[in-house]
Amino acid sequence: MTRKGDVTLDCVGLYCPMPIAATARKIKELQVGQVLEILADDQGIKEDMPAWCRVTGHEFVGMEEEKGQYKVYVKKSK
Amino acid sequence: MKDKVTLVVFSGDFDKALAAFNIAVGAATMGMEVDMFFTFWGLNIIKKNKGPIKSKGIMRKMLNAMNRGGSKRLHLSKFHMFGVGTWMMKRLMKDVNFPQLEELMALAREFGVKYIACTTSMGIMGITREALIPEVDTLAGVATYLAEAKESKVNLFV
Numbered sequence: 001m002t003r004k005g006d007v008t009l010d011c012v013g014l015y016c017p018m019p020i021a022a023t024a025r026k027i028k029e030l031q032v033g034q035v036l037e038i039l040a041d042d043q044g045i046k047e048d049m050p051a052w053c054r055v056t057g058h059e060f061v062g063m064e065e066e067k068g069q070y071k072v073y074v075k076k077s078k
Numbered sequence: 079m080k081d082k083v084t085l086v087v088f089s090g091d092f093d094k095a096l097a098a099f100n101i102a103v104g105a106a107t108m109g110m111e112v113d114m115f116f117t118f119w120g121l122n123i124i125k126k127n128k129g130p131i132k133s134k135g136i137m138r139k140m141l142n143a144m145n146r147g148g149s150k151r152l153h154l155s156k157f158h159m160f161g162v163g164t165w166m167m168k169r170l171m172k173d174v175n176f177p178q179l180e181e182l183m184a185l186a187r188e189f190g191v192k193y194i195a196c197t198t199s200m201g202i203m204g205i206t207r208e209a210l211i212p213e214v215d216t217l218a219g220v221a222t223y224l225a226e227a228k229e230s231k232v233n234l235f236v
Contacts, residue, residue, distance in 0.1 A: 015175070017100050017185075020104060021103055024189065055081075055109065056109050
């Protein structure tokens, strides 16, 4: 199944903490209920994005991994 | 109430400054309130990169000449090698698109991280407010740090 985001954020080539910093910045532009798709290749994102969601209260929708590239989906919840 | 994070930045080493700001930026982007308390060698990180450090007395003048500080002058805690090692580390960071320390510091401010400078260290070392970057929010002492730390869920000494 291919998930879809309303807005895509390209974080390929960026290391921690840049992907979560960029996500925090970008999610402000979304409406509640919209899904942000984050593209990344730092494998730290696998643990970091769910953790970021747990703390901020945004919903971690899911993640897809293909050849070292990650697509992460976060729904703006507030 | 927001969760709080307090960082004591004692070290003026380049690598430790990176770690401190990495944590600060991460916490701030997670919606936490972050205070960074700069003391002793850590003050070097928040000294201005340009201009003289005006201090009184020959010993303090010598100290501030030998320990000029500023985010661009920090040394790696290992393999500084008269600057070659630190220069190489900055190149490696650039190579993988990792932000330079100054960019992390700007990001910290964008997300509301607060800077507190220790007045005792400033007094001992002859560092004036003018020698520090304008972003410093407060000049304070140990009670301010403890009052913040007491309410913090995360409290680190770097």
